[in-house]
C-alpha cells in the first residue's frame with residue numbers, strides 16, 4: 001500500500017475512508033489591516049508528505065501558524081482528523097495531535113534537552129522530573145530513529161541536533177500531524193537528506209507531514225503532493241507531485257516567467273582583499289582554518305564552494321573580526337586589518353551578509369528604520385550621542401524600502417515580522433552602501449524564494465559591476481557557479497583548489513568536495 005501511494009504520486013490515501021488529517025477551508029487572516037491570507041485552503045491526508053511552496057510572504061507560515069494555534073484566523077473552517085477544531089494556542093493544537101517546528105527554534109539555550117522538554121510538558125503530565133523526561137526522550141528518539149541526547153545543553157548542540165530535539169519534542173507531546181517550516185534551510189545537504197528520509201518514513205508509519213520548502217528537488221524527491229500559495233491564496237491545492245514539473249511550479253508561484261541571474265560583467269581590477277596564511281586551531285565546536293591564502297580583486301566575485309561545516313563560518317568570523325586567527329594576515333585595500341576591530345574593518349569598507357541574518361545581521365526586535373540606521377549611529381549620521389534623529393532615520397528608511405523593493409513594509413515595522421526575503425532586502429539595503437569595498441556574502445539566498453533569490457543576486461552583481469569585490473561563500477553550487485569569476489573549494493578548513501570559472505568542471509568540484517585531490 002505504501003508503494004502504491006508513492007507510485008501514484010500520492011493520488012490516493014494510505015487509509016481509504018478516513019477523514020483528512022488536517023483540513024483548512026476559506027481561511028482569512030490580516031495583520032494591521034493588511035491581508036496575509038485570503039480564502040486560503042489546504043488539505044492533508046494521513047500517510048503523506050505534503051509540500052507547501054510559494055514566494056516569500058505568500059502566506060505559507062501564516063496558514064500553518066493558524067493550523068497550529070499560533071494565530072487565530074479571522075474567518076474560515078478547520079478540521080483535525082475530521083473533527084471541527086480551531087486550536088486557540090499551540091498547547092491546544094498539540095492536544096489535538098498537531099505539532100509545528102518553526103524556522104527559528106524555540107528552545108531555551110542554557111537548559112538541557114530534558115529541561116526543555118519539562119518546560120513544554122506542563123503540569124498535567126506524568127513526566128515530572130528530568131530523569132523521567134530523559135527516559136521518555138530517549139525512548140521516543142529510539143522509536144522514531146532520530147539520535148537525541150537528553151543530557152546535552154542546547155547551546156552546545158549543532159543546528160541539526162537542535163532541530164532533532166524540536167521534532168522529538170513535538171512527537172513526544174503527541175503530534176501525529178507534523179508541520180515543518182523550511183526545515184532544511186539551516187541544514188547541510190547531507191543533513192537535509194537524512195531529515196527528509198526520516199519524515200518520509202514517519203509519514204509511511206501513519207503520521208501526516210507538512211513540509212514548507214523553497215526547493216523543488218525536495219518536493220520531487222520526498223513529497224507526495226504539493227500545494228502552491230501566492231499572495232495569501234491557494235493557487236494549486238494538493239496536486240500529485242508526479243503530475244507537475246518545476247517550470248509549472250515556478251510559474252504558479254510567481255505568476256510570471258523569471259529571468260536568470262548572471263555573472264557580473266566586469267573585469268578584475270586592483271586587489272581589494274588579501275588573505276595570507278590564515279590559520280585558526282579547531283576548537284570543540286569548530287573546524288578551524290588551515291593556512292588560507294587568496295586575493296580578491298575589485299570587480300570580481302570569488303566563489304567558495306563546499307559542504308557546510310568545513311570552515312566557512314570560521315572564515316567569515318575571522319574576516320569580520322568576530323574571532324581572531326592564530327596566524328596569518330588580512331589586508332583590505334592595502335591596509336593591514338589583521339587585528340582590527342569589527343568597527344574599524346567596517347570603516348575600511350568591509351560589509352557582511354551573514355548566513356543567519358538574525359544572528360549577526362539584523363536585530364529582530366528593532367524596526368526596519370532602526371536596523372538600517374544601526375551601523376551609522378556611531379558615526380553621528382542620525383543624531384549625537386544623546387539623541388536620535390528619528391526624522392532622518394525615517395526618510396532614509398523610506399528611500400531604502402523603495403529602492404530595495406521591501407514589500408508591504410513601513411519603516412516602523414519590526415524586522416521579526418518580515419518574510420525571509422524582505423528581511424534579507426533590509427540587510428542588503430544597509431550593507432550595500434557607497435562605502436563598500438569588499439562584500440562577504442555567506443549563503444545570501446538561503447531560505448529565499450526564486451524571485452527574492454534573483455533580487456539578491458542582481459544586487460550583488462550590480463555592486464560588483466560598480467567596483468566592489470565579493471567573496472561569495474555558499475553551499476548552493478548553482479549560486480557559486482552562476483555568479484563567480486573564480487571558484488575555490490573549501491574542505492576541512494583549507495582551500496583545496498581554485499580555478500577560473502571557465503576551467504571549472506563538475507568532476508573537479510566533486511573530487512575536491514569529496515577530498516580526493
Ligand SMILES: Nc1ncnc2c1ncn2[C@@H]1O[C@H](COP(=O)(O)OP(=O)(O)OP(=O)(O)O)[C@@H](O)[C@H]1O
Pocket residue numbers: 031032035036054055056057058059060061062063408417418419420421449
Ligand atoms: N505576526 C505578524 N505580524 C504582521 N505581519 C505578519 C506577521 N506574520 C506574517 N506577517 C505578514 O504576512 C505575510 C505572509 O507572511 P508569511 O510569513 O506567512 O509568508 P511565507 O510564505 O511563510 O514567507 P517566507 O517564505 O519568507 O517564510 C507577509 O507579508 C508578512 O510580513
